[in-house]
Amino acid sequence: MKDEVVEKVISIFNSIHPVSENLKEKIFEGSDVIQIKKKNLLLDIGETSKYIFFIYKGALRSYYLDQEGKDNTSWFLFENELAISVFSFFSQKPSFEALEGLDDCILLRLSFAKLQKLYLEFPEFNYIGRILTEQYYIRSEEKANALRMLSAKERYLQLLERYPEIIQRVSLGHIATYLGITQHTLSRIRAKV
Structure with a gap:
């Protein structure tokens, strides 16, 4: 199993x-290689992120708690994507978000210390890491800009364009919090689309 998972990761790195x-x-x-069950946490709020994960199979979500203690989805992450709490992993400080399995998942895990060692030993890996970080940052900016500039319907359509299968894989409640709307508003939008 590990051979297959690592080969997939290397093929993505080779494309960079x-x-x-x-x-x-x-x-x-x-x-x-680790496996987690649906609804299990890879990282809890307040815990320091020691690992970066590559999703071979399954889906994850990142979420935080608002001032009333309600959970709000920050990200959805699917096969062939990296899962990380950026702030906690790179600062090695406690996380303000959690990473939760939306499905049963198979993940490749690499520790912070081993990642840093690879960066030191292999200059080409720094380039790969920089490109992946840039892609993550661009997605973060796209989401922030969408929340500021797009209507709820436009945000929903943009999400469907990026992840056409998301409705079959993710609860409407999680999708609504990701879009920054209520589940009732999401239902109205879906009825019109």
Whole structure:
């Protein structure tokens, strides 16, 4: 199983920059494959993120608690994407968000310490990391801009365009909080689309 998972990760990295055999071996040696069940947490609020995850199978969501203690979805993450609490992982401080399985998941896990070691040993991996970080940042900006500038209907259509299968995989309640609307508003939008 681990061979298959690592091969998938390497194919994604290779689409950014060629990965040497030596780097591939170090990624294989330094990572492990874990499985979590639906609704289980990879990271809890207040816990420091020690790992970055690659989603081989399944889906995750990131969420935070608002001032009333209500959970709000920040991100949906699916197969072939990286899952991380950016602030907590890179600062090594407690997380203000949680990572939860939306499905049973198979993940490749790499620790903060091992990632830093790979960056030191393999300059090409710094390039891959920079591109992945840029992509994550762009998505974050797109979401922030959508919340500021798009109507609820436009945000919903944009989400469907990015993840056409999301309605079959994610609860409407989670989708509504991600879009910054109530579930009732989401139902009205869906009835019109």
